[in-house]
Amino acid sequence: MKKSFVVTMAAALSLSLLAGCGAGGADNASGGAAPKADAGKSGEKVKLSIWHNYTGEDLRAKTMRSLIDQYKKDHPNVELDVQGIPPDGYRPRLKTVAAANEMPDLFVMWPGVMTKEFVSGDLLQPINELLDSKQDWKNNFMPGSFDDFTIDGKTYSAPMALSPTSILFYNKEIFNKYNVQPPKTWDDMMKLVDTFKKNNVTPIALGNKAAWVAQSSILSSLADRVTGTEWFLKAVDQNGAKFTDPEFVQSLTYLQQLGKAGAFQDGFNSIDNTQMEQMFAQGKAAMMIDGGWALTNLAANASKEALANMAVTVLPSMPNGKGDPNTLAGVVGTGLGMSKKVAGAQKQAAYDLIYALSGPEAQKAILDGNNLVSYKAELDTTKASPIFAEVYKMMGNVKRTPVYDGKLSSSAADVVNNGLQELLMGGKPEDIAKKIQDAAAKAVGK
Amino acid sequence: MTKASRITGFITIGLVPALVLYLLFVIVPIFWSAYYGFFDWKGIGAAKFIGLANYAEVIKDPIFWKAFKNNMLVVVASVFGQVPIAMILALLLMRSTLFQRMIRASVFMPMVLSSVVVGIIWGYIYHPQIGILNFMLDGIGLDSWKKAWLSDPKISMYALMVPIIWNYIGPYMIMFIAALQNISPEVEDASKLDGVGPVRKLFAITLPMIWDTVKVAIVLCISGSLKAFDLIYVMTGGGPAHSTELLASYMYNSTFNVYRFGFGSAISTAIIILSLILITGSQYLMKRDYR
Numbered sequence: 001m002k003k004s005f006v007v008t009m010a011a012a013l014s015l016s017l018l019a020g021c022g023a024g025g026a027d028n029a030s031g032g033a034a035p036k037a038d039a040g041k042s043g044e045k046v047k048l049s050i051w052h053n054y055t056g057e058d059l060r061a062k063t064m065r066s067l068i069d070q071y072k073k074d075h076p077n078v079e080l081d082v083q084g085i086p087p088d089g090y091r092p093r094l095k096t097v098a099a100a101n102e103m104p105d106l107f108v109m110w111p112g113v114m115t116k117e118f119v120s121g122d123l124l125q126p127i128n129e130l131l132d133s134k135q136d137w138k139n140n141f142m143p144g145s146f147d148d149f150t151i152d153g154k155t156y157s158a159p160m161a162l163s164p165t166s167i168l169f170y171n172k173e174i175f176n177k178y179n180v181q182p183p184k185t186w187d188d189m190m191k192l193v194d195t196f197k198k199n200n201v202t203p204i205a206l207g208n209k210a211a212w213v214a215q216s217s218i219l220s221s222l223a224d225r226v227t228g229t230e231w232f233l234k235a236v237d238q239n240g241a242k243f244t245d246p247e248f249v250q251s252l253t254y255l256q257q258l259g260k261a262g263a264f265q266d267g268f269n270s271i272d273n274t275q276m277e278q279m280f281a282q283g284k285a286a287m288m289i290d291g292g293w294a295l296t297n298l299a300a301n302a303s304k305e306a307l308a309n310m311a312v313t314v315l316p317s318m319p320n321g322k323g324d325p326n327t328l329a330g331v332v333g334t335g336l337g338m339s340k341k342v343a344g345a346q347k348q349a350a351y352d353l354i355y356a357l358s359g360p361e362a363q364k365a366i367l368d369g370n371n372l373v374s375y376k377a378e379l380d381t382t383k384a385s386p387i388f389a390e391v392y393k394m395m396g397n398v399k400r401t402p403v404y405d406g407k408l409s410s411s412a413a414d415v416v417n418n419g420l421q422e423l424l425m426g427g428k429p430e431d432i433a434k435k436i437q438d439a440a441a442k443a444v445g446k
Numbered sequence: 447m448t449k450a451s452r453i454t455g456f457i458t459i460g461l462v463p464a465l466v467l468y469l470l471f472v473i474v475p476i477f478w479s480a481y482y483g484f485f486d487w488k489g490i491g492a493a494k495f496i497g498l499a500n501y502a503e504v505i506k507d508p509i510f511w512k513a514f515k516n517n518m519l520v521v522v523a524s525v526f527g528q529v530p531i532a533m534i535l536a537l538l539l540m541r542s543t544l545f546q547r548m549i550r551a552s553v554f555m556p557m558v559l560s561s562v563v564v565g566i567i568w569g570y571i572y573h574p575q576i577g578i579l580n581f582m583l584d585g586i587g588l589d590s591w592k593k594a595w596l597s598d599p600k601i602s603m604y605a606l607m608v609p610i611i612w613n614y615i616g617p618y619m620i621m622f623i624a625a626l627q628n629i630s631p632e633v634e635d636a637s638k639l640d641g642v643g644p645v646r647k648l649f650a651i652t653l654p655m656i657w658d659t660v661k662v663a664i665v666l667c668i669s670g671s672l673k674a675f676d677l678i679y680v681m682t683g684g685g686p687a688h689s690t691e692l693l694a695s696y697m698y699n700s701t702f703n704v705y706r707f708g709f710g711s712a713i714s715t716a717i718i719i720l721s722l723i724l725i726t727g728s729q730y731l732m733k734r735d736y737r
Contacts, residue, residue: 096489208686210683266575269597270572270573271574410704411706
């Protein structure tokens with residue numbers, strides 16, 4: 001009787017012990033190897049773990065996976081533990097291991113808020129050493145590329161992508177049919193909406209079920225044109241500007257005006273951004289405001305003729321706007337972060353891997369896979385789709401402005417997202433601005 | 447030792463493993479989560495003790511109460527939708543002819559599908575542009591009834607009830623059929639001899655005989671609806687603007703999208719308390735015996 005109790009307890013205990021050990025394996029590997037030992041040549045085995053979200057069948061994922069495979073081939077002595085996690089579940093999983101302080105050695109991470117949170121949790125180590133050792137590489141990044149990965153003068157990653165978030169896509173065939181031009185001013189835009197409505201064409205496709213689309217793609221640029229970038233950065237820090245200021249309320253009013261004029265199709269809050277891209281690709285809407293990520297989706301799903309019909313521009317200028325109209329909201333994309341625990345021979349191997357995935361050749365490979373990069377590389381126009389080439393050209397001519405959820409804390413961004421859904425269903429701009437202001441003030445502790 | 451005490455001892459040992467696991471993985475985390483509710487914690491870095499501030503925020507939070515109201519709607523729709531429909535179907539499909547077994551299988555089928563699949567299917571049925579529902583309404587000339595089913599906050603919650611009810615009728619029906627088949631034929635024969643009509647028989651004999659099963663079904667129904675999450679998460683994600691938010695989805699969003707682990711923990715503790723109150727309340731109400 002007693003014996004079986006002991007056995008059960010032992011079983012339960014060993015189970016809990018096993019669970020506790022699972023993730024600790026990686027940091028035992030650092031061992032006593034001399035720092036700076038060249039991992040590529042020395043004979044001893046180095047263990048390294050990496051987490052990424054390149055699990056899909058799109059060009060970018062394939063490019064990144066092949067770069068990782070190439071690294072494995074070039075570094076036979078590195079025992080690389082690769083974990084691919086589907087993009088939807090990647091962020092929560094990374095945050096969860098971060099909470100438990102069980103980070104993998106290297107991981108794909110986002111600039112801005114996430115980097116800031118990880119640094120404040122003392123989970124990362126800077127890669128300035130690597131950047132400084134390869135000046136040519138460092139200097140070839142576009143201006144501002146490292147800003148969102150840099151905290152207190154230390155840089156924690158190098159971006160492997162560039163994501164403009166508010167490109168205005170339009171369908172040339174529909175525009176020609178009704179003999180109209182892409183909008184240059186807000187008045188043009190409202191007139192266009194009117195024209196298309198009269199002819200039973202959906203003016204702008206929108207898929208706002210996940211709620212970030214209206215914020216990231218439309219408001220980020222629209223509000224920047226009205227308020228100017230400086231105001232926004234001040235409002236984020238709650239330092240001399242508030243989201244209840246008239247200019248921000250005015251931006252919300254413009255967005256609502258667009259919604260009230262019937263610019264978006266019915267039920268836009270219940271379809272997601274993929275369905276919105278399909279709608280536009282099938283020629284069921286004249287315009288779409290979407291990010292650079294749409295390019296890969298469109299290249300994979302839209303027909304050749306449909307792609308040839310697409311053109312891009314920036315959002316129109318706003319009346320009396322304080323912001324520069326020749327801009328696009330955008331963020332640099334993900335980069336590889338390095339865990340604080342990486343040391344010794346592991347560190348060199350990790351540096352090599354970062355360089356293999358974000359170095360000059362990698363950037364070129366990513367660009368050739370129809371993905372924008374924040375790095376000066378020649379685009380091979382024979383490989384890229386025409387619409388991609390056009391976006392790439394446009395990116396060289398416009399300035400980049402911040403994206404709302406790239407700067408705001410996650411909780412404030414969530415309030416903006418839900419607030420915009422409410423706004424587009426008829427909520428009062430002043431009330432929504434108030435809610436956003438409360439959340440933003442709370443996030444910075446004021 | 448007497449035989450009786452040996453049996454009790456044996457039962458105790460038999461229960462221990464399950465009990466230990468249950469305590470370790472269910473009961474302990476509940477208290478753990480209640481404890482996290484006292485902290486301001488982003489999930490990373492230091493947690494700051496803030497006393498009851500999270501709990502106070504939950505109680506004052508209009509979105510939380512909106513979610514609670516939506517959850518209550520789901521409970522009501524489930525108890526008064528799933529249980530009666532399952533009962534009617536069980537009475538109709540009690541016997542086992544080939545036709546009845548086929549219908550039974552098809553009623554049970556959604557239970558076999560993953561709720562994500564069900565959510566996506568219904569998402570397409572309700573789709574504002576290409577949805578089959580709007581298409582059908584068009585076809586029969588009722589195009590004025592066409593709606594953006596999932597994005598109009600006035601109707602989206604009700605639109606979501608239909609798949610929720612549809613999805614979970616199966617298991618209750620099976621439970622009722624099993625209970626109905628357990629009613630002994632003698633009782634039926636006796637009632638026939640006494641000349642009881644069908645309606646009277648249903649209320650005087652059949653329902654009282656299976657009342658215990660109905661009670662179990664109702665409790666399962668309430669606790670199941672309080673946990674409701676997956677279907678709504680897939681179909682609307684709680685949106686637009688929190689209009690279809692449920693307690694569980696609000697807890698999930700606060701914890702894993704907004705990364706306020708302390709606040710999320712406070713919400714889950716509130717969910718536990720509210721659920722306990724509801725379950726105890728319903729148990730108490732049903733104590734009044736039908737028999």
